[in-house]
Amino acid sequence: MPQLQLSHQQAVIRLQDIRAQLEELERRDNLTAEDEQQFDELTREFADVDSHRRQLERTSALQRVRSATQATDRGPAALAVAPGTSINSRDSYDQDPILNPDSVEDCRFRNPWDLDAMRTFSRSKGEVASELRARALSAIEKMGGTNDTVRAAATGIIEQFDDGDSRIARLCLATSSPEYLRAWSKVARGHGHMISPEEQRALERAMSLTDSAGGYLVPFQLDPTVIITANGSRNQIREAARTVVATGDVWHGVSSGAVAWSWDAEATEVSDDATTFAQPSIPVYKAAGFVPISIEALEDEANVTQEVARLLAFGRDVLESAAFVTGTGSGQPTGIVTALTGTSSVVSPATAETFAAADIYALDAALPARYRANASWLANRNIYNSVRQFDTNGGAQMWERIAADVPPMLLGRPALEAEDMDASFNAAATADNHLMVYGDFSNYVIADRVGMTVEFIPHLVGANRRPTGQRGWYAYYRVGADSVNDGAFRMLNVATTA
Structure with missing residues (x-):
């Protein structure tokens, strides 16, 4: 389109597009000859369009000046403000953003999307x-x-x-x-x-x-990332874990050990007390889901978009609940059990192939005190029921109460449920049985990438490649998780041998 046919709004949009293309070229390590040519052409076009934009702004400003001058020539009455009318009234929203740019700043909250x-x-x-x-x-x-x-x-x-x-x-x-x-x-x-x-x-x-190629981003207010953050999650590990938002392929954090303070004599050089910084990183992985719906249901559903958002959030939560516990870290998040397996955080039972009350206390004692204040338990419901049966005489062996309206607690710390934790063990089989995890879950980081994409599939087909009378939504998003400090956890492994 010739430059002189561009409106001011079109010129601004084109300048933004050119800038985005130039920044994309700048991020490339090596530019080909074709890239160099494209860079030069975009640079020249930017200068031409920007010059055209400035000309339009000068013309608009001059027209406003002429209009104001003509009003002044007609006398003071032409500029008078009617009684009861405020100069900050709603009419001021229509001020020219070029001649009076501050008006945009003052009134941007009426239409923040403009x-x-x-x-x-x-x-x-x-x-x-x-x-x-x-x-x-x-x-x-x-x-x-x-x-x-x-x-x-x-x-x-x-x-x-x-x-x-x-x-x-x-x-x-x-x-x-x-x-x-x-x-x-x-x-x-x-x-x-x-x-x-x-x-x-x-x-x-x-x-x-x-x-993304194809599909459309789920509206921000319906994005399962935001909904799960707001309304809680059936996957209770999210309640205790540290949740962050990643804006790229990998979330990068910063961690360090405690500063090594020392006692120094008067007028002596201080010792080297520098801490060692680390940069834990958590890659985000793609997860996908599919929601089918019949044509009849689609036509009868009054608010199908809200329902789809709810289904997407529920399906996402079910998928993540397993990954945050036993995810392999290869193509999916790293689960807390996977992260701790084989580390010094694993605790063995007091008696081999036996789960007893002493193991609960041993797990609590093994966790460093600095993590204990914010610690939580994570286990399968069946394991908690086993713990409740340790004391069959009604004593206070576990300092626990079973009563209505009492939050689930174990040794004074929240008891979180995870169905994907081991629920039992077989002493006649050779296996590792990770029954409980105890620690400060703020050291387990879940990195959500805001922005779920959905593609609408207009027709599903059967085995004979004929339509089934169904449609569907194919959705995908990205998330990652991992432990950034294994020392903040202890995991009970009741290993068994055949």
Whole structure:
């Protein structure tokens, strides 16, 4: 399209597209001759479009000046404010963002999703990121189809985990707007042909933020990552684990040992008390799910998009509950049992091939005191029932009460359930039986990558390649998990031999 036919809004959007392409080329280690040529062409085009944008801004500003001057020439009455009218009224929202850019800043919370009015040129990266975060927080307050609990969780994700490039804020703005929610709902129901131009632009803006090929990002307010964070999880390990949000393929953390303080005499050189820093990393892996639905059910369901979001969150939780316990770490998260197996954190029973009350106390005593204050137990329900039967005389051997409205506790620490932990052991078989894990689960990190993608499959076919009268949603997302400090845990292994 010739440059002079671009509107101001189109010019700004094109400049943003050029910038994204240039940054993509910059990230490549080696540029081919074709890449070099593309870089030069994009640079020249950027200069031309930017010059055209500035010309449009000068023209718009001059028109406003002429209009104001003409009003002044007609006399003071033309500029008078009607009685009872505030200069900060709703009419001020229509101020020209070019002639009066501060008006956009003052009124951005009315429509935080309108990024076309946002100034980016001549502003630092930090200023742009700060405004994007402010807009995202405002969008969270206004986004529909959600509740206050999800809004609180979404706000926490933005405030705690957004990076310097405001990638999460951009994702939130792109996928929480009313236009995007309407467009996604139409696509999810197979009505993509009914999308309006505004909704199509909202879809394109969201897709520009991800490297996924095909499919559409689940709206931010329906993203299972946010829903699980807000509403809790049936997988109780999430309640105690440290949950972070990853914006890339790998989450990188920082850990260190305690500073080695020393006693130093007066006027003597201090000893080298430096700590050793480490950088634990947790890769994120792709998980996928499929939700089939009949054509009849799809037509009869009044709010199918909300129901799909609920099903996706439930299925995700079921998948993760096993991975966070026994995940291999190869193509899937590393489970806590997998992480501790073979380490010094494994504790053997007092009596071989026997599980007794003494083993509970031994596990508690083996955990360092600095982790004990925030420790939790993790075991199968059957194991907890075995613990309750250790004292059959009604004494206080385990300092435990079994009563209504009393939270499950063991030795004064929360007792979390995990169905994927070993539920029993067979003394006649050769096997490892990891019955309990005890420790500070803030040292087990779950890295969620915000942004689940869903593709709508219009027709499912049977064995003879004929339609079955069903449709479905293919969803995929990425998550990782691992222990970043094995010393914060102790695991009871009742090993048996045939």
